Amino acid sequence: MTKRRMFLRMVTASLLRRRSRMLIALLSIGIGATILAGLVTIYVDVPRQMGAQFRSYGANMLLLPQNGETLGSERLAEALRMIPEEALVGAAPYRYVRLDMTTRQQSFTAAGTDFSQITKTSPYFSVEGAYPSEPRQVLVGSGIADKIGVRVGSSMELTYQPTGSAGSQTSAESRAPGAVLSGKAEGFGGGLVYVTATLDGQSKIASVSVDASTQTPEYGGRVQEDEAFLNQLVGQSLPVALGDGVDALTGATVTSAAVVEALNQATAADAAARPRTLNFTVTGILTTGGEEEGYLFLSLQDMENLTGSDQLDVAELSVSANVDQLETYANAITESGGGVQARLVKRVAKSEASVLEKLTALVFLVTLVVLLLTMICVSTTMMAVVSERRREIGLRKALGASDGSIRAEFLGEGLFLGLLGGVMGAILGFVFAQVVSVNVFGSSITFQPLLLPATVIVSMIIAAASCLLPIKRAVAIDPAIVLKGE
Amino acid sequence: MLMKAENISKRYLRKTGGANYFLAVKPLNLELSAGETVVLMGRSGSGKTTLLNMLCGLLSPTEGEVWFNDTSLYRLDDQALSCLRSERIAAVPQGRSAIDTLTVLENILLPAKLYGRSLPVSDARQWMERLDIAHLGDARPAELSGGELRRVAIVRALTQSPDFLFADEPTSDLDDENTRLVLSTLRDYAHERNRAVFIVTHESEAMAYADRSFRMDGGQLIPAADMKGAAPA
Incomplete structure (x- = not known):
């Protein structure tokens, strides 16, 4: 042993x-x-x-456009990549606009958002009915619903009035005869070419006049007098395209292209400035106990269709991390130069x-x-x-x-x-x-x-x-x- | 080979009684040399065991020195003193002194085991044979009688093959026959192997086996009459 x-x-x-x-x-x-x-x-x-x-308390980080920048879906996606996938519970983008409910002569704040994310960032949202899942569906805050008496299944007509528009009732599809569009575009050598067109009742060009005085008279300058070139534009539906019923004037192709571009740009500006109306079905009534009850919620796609823009105002993020980590992520996003500013919702993060x-x-x-x-x-x-x-x-x-x-x-x-x-x-x-x-x-x-x-x-x-x-x-x-x- | 006690005394603090201490062993000198058997007799409480413990390195004296050859025992550190006690000095303590979890043979080999030395198994068996406990090697201490346990303790001390063997009441639980067997074995160990044996006992018969004998009385060591040669062979 x-x-x-x-x-x-x-x-x-x-x-x-x-x-x-x-x-x-x-x-x-x-x-x-x-x-x-x-x-x-x-x-x-x-x-x-x-x-x-804790994530059931709601978002603890906000992403906002930095001063003078805009927040698009690409920038948002880029910023979200700076947060580890496993820590990111949800990210709900929001675009806020005022929409008119034409039948009631009232306007409400509407938020375009991604409903699949809302359930993650704001789990405390209580919806009677269901979240919108298809286009042209709207979630109505209970405050609004009570005020105007809508229920699940009701329909609502919502109109977006662009700033500066006359607030006319004209629909997007047709214009009154004699409506005038004017636009400008850079021609040869950077000189501006001005175009003014009048429309007929079917939104086709009835007459067109061009001011190409900045162009070389022997070449581009000719388009403002060339009857053949100008006449081929009459009767065209907007937008127009070179080679598709419109031919460039020989020896003045750059100026011709500028004319077409000016027309199209004027069309787009006109479209953007026109109020748009869409019909929505109410799928749910939202109760939160907060200011959200005074909002309408619709999908980002519908919002884009109404406003003609896909810009966002803010994204609410729910991130599973401690305050230090949150600050690290926020700083990384803000300092990355992506035009996005990240802020902590201090109340939530600190508690x-x-x-x-x-x-x-x-x-x-x-x-x-x-x-x-x-x-x-x-x-x-x-x-x-x-x-x-x-x-x-x-x-x-x-x-x-x-x-x-x-x-x-x-x-x-x-x-x-x-x-x-x-x-x-x-x-x-x-x-x-x-x-x-x-x-x-x-x-x-x-x-x-x-x-x-x-x-x-x-x-x-x-x-x-x-x-x-x-x-x-x-x-x-x-x-x-x-x-x-x- | 010499063990020398120089002016050693032991004083104990006493909480009761008149004096605040009492002298268990009064200053004394004693020499043990190789080849002799020394017997110390005396009444209970006379200080015999205290003296024995001081000599075998278990109890440091209040005053004086115990020399083992040229080494002062109580100036050694614990490790060195333990080692010396294990290798050169053996003690047979009073009463029951076996570890119940080990067998008899393991108990006997324990001192060697404590230091990881090679085990003197054949020595152990020889001594067991001599003291008539050879058949008990695998038994547990709890199964043994008092007399057998005494002999186990003595065999353990002998198996250590010490230069100095100290036995405290080695014959206390033994019958006459075994008493003689133990005493003669201890004496022979001293004589044949030229070692020293120190026996503390009540047994007057032990005097017959002593080369020198002492009496302890009230902590004082008193030489007794020379009884050498009177013992039966």
């Missing part, structure tokens, strides 16, 4: 012989380790768990941080208390073991065992208990954390592989520390007094 085997045998024999005591020590270490491992698991998982919970902080402190405190209790329990047990073994320890010392070997033996026992209790605790701790997580947060947790060695090491340290006082007692045993007689 080697010395090491002998040592192991003594340790295990001692453990086995005092089964009930050791069971108590093992149980206390095991329970301590279980709570430690469980709480640490929850602690590690809490930001994720709570993050998901999340403060709740997490308190929870963390609580977990630490509970862990500390549990570890302390474990130490007391193990220490008491080991103290009792030392008392029981006084005579044996004295004898071994009398036979030549050094203080070091006595220390090593008790420390060995303690470390063994710590190892066993630690493994037990790591496994039970995961189960504990899982149960807590499922019951409290309603989601399961992932096993942290590092937790097993960490728990075992901490348990062993706790067990060893608990043995310090008992070891001191054991070493202090005086063989002469102990062996003096029974």
Whole structure:
């Protein structure tokens, strides 16, 4: 039998012989380790768990166009790429405009948005009916619905009045005879070519006049007098295209193209300036308890169809991250030069941080208390073991065992208990954390592989520390007094 | 080979009674040399065991020095003193002195095991044979009688093959026959191997096996009459 085997045998024999005591020590270490491992698991998982919970408070980041910039879907997508995919819960774009409800002579703020994202960024939205899923459907805030008496299934006619438009009731498709379009475009050498066209009742060109005085008279300048060139434009539907019923004047192709472009640009400007009306079906009534109840919500596509523009005013983001991370993402987006400015919704982000902080402190405190209790329990047990073994320890010392070997033996026992209790605790701790997580947060947790060695090491340290006082007692045993007689 | 106690005394603090301390062992000088058996007799509480513990390195004297050859025992650190006790000095403590989790043979080999030395198994068996406990090698201490346990402790000390063997009441639980067997074995160990044996006992028969004998009375060491040669062979 080697010395090491002998040592192991003594340790295990001692453990086995005092089964009930050791069971108590093992149980206390095991329970301590279980709570430690469980709480640490929850602690590690809490930001994720709570993050998901917090996200029900709504958006915690806003993306806005930077000064003098516009926010389009491409810029938005670019900015969103700077936030890790797994952290981005949702991103709802918004375009706000005033829309008229012509039949009631009232106007409301309408938001064009992506309904699939709204459910993620604003989970607290309560919809009676359903979110719009198809074009020409609208979600009506309950404030508006009450005011104008619409219900799910009602239809609404909404009109977009561009700024500066006369507010006429003209439909987009037809124009009154004699309407005038005028436009300009760069011709040869950068000189501007002015075009004025009058329309007939079918929105076709009735007559056209061109001012090409900035062009070389022998070449481009000729288009303003060339009857053949000008006449071929009459009767064309707008927009027109060179080569498609309109031929460029020989020797004045650049100026000819400028005429066509000026016409088309005038058409587009005219279209944009004209009020547009679309018919919508109400699919749902929205209740939020907030200002959203005074809004109409429609899809971005419908909004673009109404306003002729796909620009956005703001995007509301729900990001699962702590305040520091949020600030990092926000700064990265703002400073990337993409024309997008990111801002934190401080109220949400800060309250999340403060709740997490308190929870963390609580977990630490509970862990500390549990570890302390474990130490007391193990220490008491080991103290009792030392008392029981006084005579044996004295004898071994009398036979030549050094203080070091006595220390090593008790420390060995303690470390063994710590190892066993630690493994037990790591496994039970995961189960504990899982149960807590499922019951409290309603989601399961992932096993942290590092937790097993960490728990075992901490348990062993706790067990060893608990043995310090008992070891001191054991070493202090005086063989002469102990062996003096029974 | 010499063990020398120089003016050693042991004083214990006493919480009760008139004096605030009491002198268990009054200053004394004693020499043990190789090849002799020394017997110390005396009434209970006379300080015999205290003296024995001081000599075998288990109890440091209040005053004085214990020399092991040229080494002062109590100036050694714990590790060195433990090692010396394990290798050169053996003690048979009073009463029950076996570890219950080990077998009899393992108990006997324990001192060697504590220091990872090669195990003197054949020596152990020989001594067990000599003291008539050879059949108990695999038994557990709990299964043994008091007399058998005493002999286990003595075999353990002999197996250490010490230069100095200290036995505290080695014959306390033994019948007459075994008492003689143990005493003669200890004496022979001293004589045949040229080692020193120091026996503390109540047993007056032990005097017959002593080369020198002392009496302890109230902490004072008093030389007794030379009994050498009076013992049965």
